Amino acid sequence: MxxxxxxxxxxxxxxxxxxxxxxxxxxxxxxxxxxxxxxxxxxxxxxxxxxxxxKSQVEVAVYLKDNITDELKVYLENEIKNWDEVDEVTFVSKDQALEKFKKDNEGSEILKEIQGNPLPASFEIKLTSPEKVEQIALRFVDKDGNYIEGVDEVIYGQNYVQxxxxxxxxxxxxxxxxxxxxxxxxxxxxxxxxxxxxxxxxxxxxxxxxxxxxxxxxxxxxxxxxxxxxxxxxxxxxxxxxxxxxxxxxxxxxxxxxxxxxxxxxxxxxxxxxxxxxxxxxxxxxxxxxxxxxxxxxxxxxx
Amino acid sequence: MNMIEYRNVTKIYEDKTAALKNISLTIKKGEFVFLVGPSGSGKSTMIKLLIREIAVSAGAIFVAGRNICNLKQSRIPQLRRNIGSVFQDFKLLPNKTVFENVAFALEVIGKPSYVIKLQVPQVLKLVGLEHKLQSYPHQLSAGEQQRVSIARAFVNRPPILLADEPTGNLDPVTSEGIMKLLSRINLIGTTVAMATHDKNIVNSMRRRVIELEEGEIIRDQKRGVYGI
Structure with a gap:
């Protein structure tokens, strides 16, 4: 054809x-x-x-006790930095926290009520794999279920993240x-x-x-x-x-x-x-x- | 020379009905043959076998000396290019003009356009429709439509022309015109086989008549009439 x-x-x-x-x-x-x-x-x-x-915005916030020693703080920071799942650790001091709080609530009544600095210092931890957030958070808890020394509270949006x-x-x-x-x-x-x-x-x-x-x-x-x-x-x-x-x-x-x-x-x-x-x-x-x-x-x- | 030969042909359809029972028959080059008999006697089956629309169950069919039963699928178009077919329902394409309907038969076998432009008007003149080239089938009478379908079947000048009840839908006067046309095509040397019910046509033409009944040839007469 x-x-x-x-x-x-x-x-x-x-x-x-x-x-x-x-x-x-x-x-x-x-x-x-x-x-x-x-x-x-x-x-x-x-x-x-x-x-x-x-997901990439999932963070772990580790709030520190006010009486934490500088040695313990440095030790914790170095320890956290060495974990594989951790992307970045930022230390937020009490003063920085207060400043940020004031900035976020500018003009609000609540500022007048604050006396001194009630805010804790904290580590803000960004993760490379957000799915592991719970495992990371658990490392700040000892066998008895209490937070380890120097740590007041760990927050990572438990329910929300899961x-x-x-x-x-x-x-x-x-x-x-x-x-x-x-x-x-x-x-x-x-x-x-x-x-x-x-x-x-x-x-x-x-x-x-x-x-x-x-x-x-x-x-x-x-x-x-x-x-x-x-x-x-x-x-x-x-x-x-x-x-x-x-x-x-x-x-x-x-x-x-x-x-x-x-x-x-x-x-x-x-x-x-x-x-x-x-x-x-x-x-x-x-x-x-x-x-x-x-x-x-x-x-x-x-x- | 035998143009068509049926040799001990039997056709049994899938539903086990025997349409043809061991028939043998030869048609010579240039002959005009009527196939007559009641509906279901096997006339259409004989025609369909010849263009390999269906295959034989037993026996062999020869066209111009070649056994067409063992033809490869890819060779069937070649067979059909040598056999023009005309049907009761014309089988024209409604969305093509008269010219295009006839030209179509040449286009699909790969003829160049200058051949088409030459041959189509010629054959339409032969069937008396040279003035209706640009009409569509629905604008024509039934007789004119059948002329177009004959033109399409003949435009390629095939040695054989098959007609299955070509006058089945036409009145007697129109039928007569169609028969004159088929006679003329036969006179040029074309072998014509026509299946029909039309008693008057068969009687007036006085050509060879082959009568079928229930798949068997019961009569084959040189210058026959419809019934004895």
Whole structure:
């Protein structure tokens, strides 16, 4: 068979123009389903970013007794610094603590009530692996359940941190399942739409076979069309996602930052991972379109 | 020379109905043959076997001396390019014009566009539709649609033309026109086999008649009529 691009492309585009409704349906199905998949992927990625940044802010605060000796203080600081899980240790003296408290509560009535300096000195410990926060905290407790010498209290947001970690784990697996299901639904929907559009043209296939067209000759325009529908649909979904994530999500993120009082968030918009998601959607769209046509044709090509 | 030969052909469908029972038959080059008989007698099965739409259960069919039963799947298009087919329901593509419907038959077998531009108007002139090139099938009468389908079957000048009830949907006057057209195509040297119910047509043409009943040939007559 001679390959004649003009015939194949011509047939593809004439076919699309004359079966515009089916063509439109196929493209919009691809665009909408992949948009939903992509939307969800971006949200999940975004939430992961938020959780990671919240996790990275998990700290252990070790409050010291006022009567702690300098030797013990230095000993503790060196000891803590040597732990593998520790990223950074900051010593906050009583004076620094008071200063910070005054700054945080500027203009408030409470400042007038303070006499002297009731605030303790403390170590603020940042961790390399936030999941180990409880183990670290327990090192300041002796066998009898009392704090070790010089330590008044250890605070790390016990309940809050535990909940955060278990929620993250569960949410991660649920999100994974939902993405898989959405992907399957998208593939099935696109496949059915393309199969319908081929079914609508089964007469054409029958006639082609009757006048002696080879199977490939019948197939190629449909494959082009399927690929084009998947490709164009996924491009549309990516354009929609781009605008959505650039305008809506960034605003949403600002709202999260404002309401949850977290210091920083992974700022989204377009970064590498999002670009991979976009590229993945386009490849998926084209591939699903092509394969759907190919599978759907099998039934009709045997005349 | 034998153009078509059925040699001890049996066809049993998947539901165990025997459509053809051990039939043998030869059709010479340039012959015009009517296949007659009631519905379900096996006429359409004979035609479908010839273009390998279905395969024989036993026996062999030869076209121009070649056994088409052991043809590889990839060679079937080649067989069909040498056999034009016309059907009761025309099988025209509704979203293509008359010109495009006929041109389609040449395009899908890879003919270059200058050949298409030359041959399509020629064959449409032969069937008397040279003035309707740009019409769509729904704008034509049933008789005109059948002419387009004959043009499509013949545009590639196949040595064999098969017609399965080509006048089944047409009134007698229109049918007569179609038969004149088929006769003319036969006169050019094309072997024509036509399955029909139409008694008047068979009687007026006085050509070879092969009568089938329940999958068996019960009559093969040189210049026959529909019923004895």
């Amino acid at each position: 001679i390959f004649r691009p003009r015939y194949f492309f011509g047939e593809t585009f004439i076919g699309m123009r004359r079966n515009f409704l089916m063509f439109f349906t196929a493209i919009s199905t691809v665009a909408i389903t992949l948009f939903i998949v992509g939307f969800f992927l971006i949200i999940v990625y975004d939430v992961q970013g938020v959780l990671t940044s919240i 909940k955060l970690f278990s929620i993250t784990a569960i949410a991660g697996s649920i999100a994974f399942l939902i993405i898989i299901m959405l992907l399957l639904a998208a593939i099935v929907l696109v496949f059915n739409t393309i199969r319908l559009s081929i079914h609508a043209r089964r007469k054409e296939i029958e006639v082609m076979k009757l006048v002696g067209a080879t199977n490939w000759f019948v197939r190629i325009p449909f494959l082009f069309e399927g690929f084009f529908e998947g490709f164009a649909g996924s491009l549309i979904s990516v354009v929609l996602l781009y605008f959505m994530s650039n305008y809506l999500l960034i605003r949403g993120e600002k709202a999260i930052v404002d309401t949850m009082h977290v210091k920083e968030l992974a700022i989204l918009g377009v970064n590498n991972v999002i670009l991979y998601i976009y590229a993945g959607l386009v490849v998926l769209g084209g591939l699903v379109g092509l394969l759907s046509s190919s599978f759907a044709l099998k039934r009709y090509i045997r005349v």
